[in-house]
Amino acid sequence: xxxxxxxxxxxxxxxxxxxxxxxxxxxxxxxxxxxxxxxxxxxxxxxxxxxxxxxxxxxxxxxxxxxxxxxxxxxxxxxxxxxxxxxxxxxxxxxxxxxxxxxxxxxxxxxxxxxxxxxxxxxxxxxxxxxxxxxxxxxxxxxxxxxxxxxxxxxxxxxxxxxxxxxxxxxxxxxxxxxxxxxxxxxxxxxxxxxxxxxxxxxxxxxxxxxxxxxxxxxxxxxxxxxxxxxxxxxxxxxxxxxxxxxxxxxxxxxxxxxxxxxxxxxxxxxxxxxxxxxxxxxxxxxxxxxxxxxxxxxxxxxxxxxxxxxxxxxxxxxxxxxxxxxxxxxxxxxxxxxxxxxxxxxxxxxxxxxxxxxxxxxxxxxxxxxxxxxxxxxxxxxxxxxxxxxxxxxxxxxxxxxxxxxxxxxxxxxxxxxxxxxxxxxxxxxxxxxxxxxxxxxxxxxxxxxxxxxxxxxxxxxxxxxxxxxxxxxxxxx
Amino acid sequence: xxxxxxxxxxxxxxxxxxxxxxxxxxxxxxxxxxxxxxxxxxxxxxxxxxxxxxxxxxxxxxxxxxxxxxxxxxxxxxxxxxxxxxxxxxxxxxxxxxxxxxxxxxxxxxxxxxxxxxxxxxxxxxxxxxxxxxxxxxxxxxxxxxxxxxxxxxxxxxxxxxxxxxxxxxxxxxxxxxxxxxxxxxxxxxxxxxxxxxxxxxxxxxxxxxxxxxxxxxxxxxxxxxxxxxxxxxxxxxxxxxxxxxxxxxxxxxxxxxxxxxxxxxxxxxxxxxxxxxxx
Numbered sequence: 001x002x003x004x005x006x007x008x009x010x011x012x013x014x015x016x017x018x019x020x021x022x023x024x025x026x027x028x029x030x031x032x033x034x035x036x037x038x039x040x041x042x043x044x045x046x047x048x049x050x051x052x053x054x055x056x057x058x059x060x061x062x063x064x065x066x067x068x069x070x071x072x073x074x075x076x077x078x079x080x081x082x083x084x085x086x087x088x089x090x091x092x093x094x095x096x097x098x099x100x101x102x103x104x105x106x107x108x109x110x111x112x113x114x115x116x117x118x119x120x121x122x123x124x125x126x127x128x129x130x131x132x133x134x135x136x137x138x139x140x141x142x143x144x145x146x147x148x149x150x151x152x153x154x155x156x157x158x159x160x161x162x163x164x165x166x167x168x169x170x171x172x173x174x175x176x177x178x179x180x181x182x183x184x185x186x187x188x189x190x191x192x193x194x195x196x197x198x199x200x201x202x203x204x205x206x207x208x209x210x211x212x213x214x215x216x217x218x219x220x221x222x223x224x225x226x227x228x229x230x231x232x233x234x235x236x237x238x239x240x241x242x243x244x245x246x247x248x249x250x251x252x253x254x255x256x257x258x259x260x261x262x263x264x265x266x267x268x269x270x271x272x273x274x275x276x277x278x279x280x281x282x283x284x285x286x287x288x289x290x291x292x293x294x295x296x297x298x299x300x301x302x303x304x305x306x307x308x309x310x311x312x313x314x315x316x317x318x319x320x321x322x323x324x325x326x327x328x329x330x331x332x333x334x335x336x337x338x339x340x341x342x343x344x345x346x347x348x349x350x351x352x353x354x355x356x357x358x359x360x361x362x363x364x365x366x367x368x369x370x371x372x373x374x375x376x377x378x379x380x381x382x383x384x385x386x387x388x389x390x391x392x393x394x395x396x397x398x399x400x401x402x403x404x405x406x407x408x409x410x411x412x413x414x415x416x417x418x419x420x421x422x423x424x425x426x427x428x429x430x431x432x433x434x435x436x437x438x439x440x441x442x443x444x445x446x447x448x449x450x451x452x453x454x455x456x457x458x459x460x461x462x463x464x465x466x467x468x469x470x471x472x473x474x475x476x477x478x479x
Numbered sequence: 480x481x482x483x484x485x486x487x488x489x490x491x492x493x494x495x496x497x498x499x500x501x502x503x504x505x506x507x508x509x510x511x512x513x514x515x516x517x518x519x520x521x522x523x524x525x526x527x528x529x530x531x532x533x534x535x536x537x538x539x540x541x542x543x544x545x546x547x548x549x550x551x552x553x554x555x556x557x558x559x560x561x562x563x564x565x566x567x568x569x570x571x572x573x574x575x576x577x578x579x580x581x582x583x584x585x586x587x588x589x590x591x592x593x594x595x596x597x598x599x600x601x602x603x604x605x606x607x608x609x610x611x612x613x614x615x616x617x618x619x620x621x622x623x624x625x626x627x628x629x630x631x632x633x634x635x636x637x638x639x640x641x642x643x644x645x646x647x648x649x650x651x652x653x654x655x656x657x658x659x660x661x662x663x664x665x666x667x668x669x670x671x672x673x674x675x676x677x678x679x680x681x682x683x684x685x686x687x688x689x690x691x692x693x694x695x696x697x698x699x700x701x702x703x704x705x706x707x708x709x710x711x712x713x714x715x716x717x718x719x720x721x722x723x724x725x726x727x728x729x730x731x732x733x734x735x736x737x738x739x740x741x742x743x744x745x746x747x748x749x750x751x752x753x754x755x756x757x758x759x
Contacts, residue, residue: 331633377661464738
């Protein structure tokens with residue numbers, strides 16, 4: 001009888017021993033039941049048939065299970081054949097064979113070395129960067145990318161921001177599953193090609209894009225069938241498969257630059273207690289490829305954005321659910337929000353306020369800022385009025401360096417009381433607000449023109465991706 | 480072996496509890512696991528579904544083994560609010576329990592929030608959230624009714640991401656769609672166009688697109704999705720959406736070809752083009 005074996009987890013025995021047990025059991029039962037049949041004739045035969053039928057009903061595949069496969073699955077213990085070192089080696093091997101192009105970090109990118117989870121060095125380029133923007137940021141939290149550009153202007157970083165970038169489609173993929181590996185790889189490679197042809201190294205803004213791209217990179221490098229299916233599609237678009245040497249998140253760049261940026265700090269953050277939420281997709285997807293630092297929580301938590309907050313002088317406070325997701329859920333935040341707001345409020349905001357007495361909640365991803373910021377207002381209906389200000393680390397840094405809260409950090413899109421936090425650190429919020437309201441009025445009436453923190457693109461750049469666009473654009477930027 | 484018949488002791492006999500599983504039978508709590516929820520007409524589809532998931536190239540990489548430790552479920556955010564646990568799914572997958580997997584895919588698989596806490600903590604290095612994604616991908620590919628129901632409110636995002644290259648648009652935030660986000664959502668929606676004009680980045684000044692991707696980029700995105708077969712699986716889920724996207728694709732491709740031709744010949748007059756291809 002097969003039913004007994006399927007409901008028991010086999011211990012780690014020798015293969016032959018198990019199979020011999022199975023054979024002996026089968027023989028035994030056949031003998032027992034056959035003898036029973038010969039003794040009890042009609043009744044037993046019926047019962048036996050019924051039992052067999054019931055087993056077949058309950059376990060539709062019981063007659064075709066490959067026990068060898070189950071055994072292999074059970075004894076296949078912890079093994080890490082696809083560690084980061086292995087993947088990097090494979091990547092360079094493929095480059096030597098000519099199967100893929102690798103976009104290297106060059107000396108003109110001024111790379112800085114940081115440590116990853118296992119101590120393996122990761123090169124973080126610090127200048128000549130191509131911005132890979134985030135949908136949710138540009139759509140709903142525009143102060144987030146604006147702060148990144150502003151900080152880069154202040155630190156005199158050479159960067160390029162283009163219309164020729166698509167979303168990573170990670171949000172859609174993780175929410176609905178309406179995609180497939182080849183499409184995901186195609187989107188990745190298309191964006192990387194656009195960065196490669198300009199010579200600027202891609203910097204990823206969104207946490208999900210970052211984690212997702214790490215996984216897609218591993219998949220492209222390890223699986224030939226994906227490359228074979230991808231190549232004809234890319235050739236159709238006049239492109240080829242290009243993979244950057246490192247997948248770099250902007251919070252890693254910001255952490256590496258934060259000591260230098262803190263020298264331009266304008267406000268004193270010494271009496272601020274900041275709770276930090278590291279986004280799940282930044283450090284839980286391909287965990288080996290995220291940066292850690294002995295100076296930040298003794299290397300037990302990811303370096304970004306905790307290290308950034310620390311380097312700016314604010315006090316890092318800890319709370320019991322630091323490792324928990326924010327509750328974004330990708331699909332839940334749009335169509336099942338009762339989960340997102342319950343989770344964000346009870347498992348993140350309330351511990352941060354009650355246990356840690358935090359003044360501000362800093363995080364480094366689109367979804368986390370959205371969830372933590374927008375989930376607090378509905379709690380008022382049940383008497384939970386915590387109103388903990390939520391800021392992205394880029395906004396936090398820009399505000400500390402003296403950026404206009406309304407024009408640059410765009411805090412008017414936030415639902416929580418960011419103005420209260422700014423008053424605590426001594427920012428003249430009311431003056432800025434008055435100027436901004438006047439500016440909006442002027443814009444409405446047509447008396448003022450929109451200002452730009454980097455030069456405008458040509459109209460044709462919003463239609464075609466022309467090969468000479470960087471040559472036209474860079475002299476404009478220098479003016 | 481003896482030909483003597485072996486009669487099991489009766490349930491009143493204290494030795495009964497020492498007897499093996501076949502003789503004792505299932506406990507009442509375990510009866511649920513033996514009963515099959517699989518209706519005969521769904522049986523074939525359920526087996527085909529499971530075979531398809533198992534034969535995916537990522538399956539053996541993602542599922543390495545399971546010792547039932549439960550570390551995945553203890554860290555799972557969805558497990559705290561839904562009747563869901565990654566361990567349940569993995570155990571069913573380890574035992575090829577087709578009927579249980581079918582039941583799981585039709586309801587619980589959509590509860591996962593894709594945080595990857597389970598994958599990071601698993602002692603077997605399983606990619607558990609990746610297995611959830613596999614089930615979801617195949618649910619969409621097979622056009623299951625549960626997938627259709629779950630993705631119906633999600634249609635607009637799908638349309639935006641495939642045709643515009645961005646996943647969300649600023650004008651999505653309307654008070655009737657996001658009332659629980661607070662009074663600032665009302666402020667935003669009333670003043671959306673002037674708020675966007677006040678953003679000092681030229682790519683982000685429109686209300687109908689997050690950042691203004693170029694026309695060529697949008698067409699390339701649609702080409703990738705169509706060539707990779709995503710639209711074919713979407714056809715099973717939402718036929719109207721599929722038709723809409725294919726029409727938009729044809730239109731945009733033609734517009735791009737025309738503009739490209741004119742540019743290459745040097746005949747393109749930039750003043751004649753509207754500020755954005757979205758207005759074409």
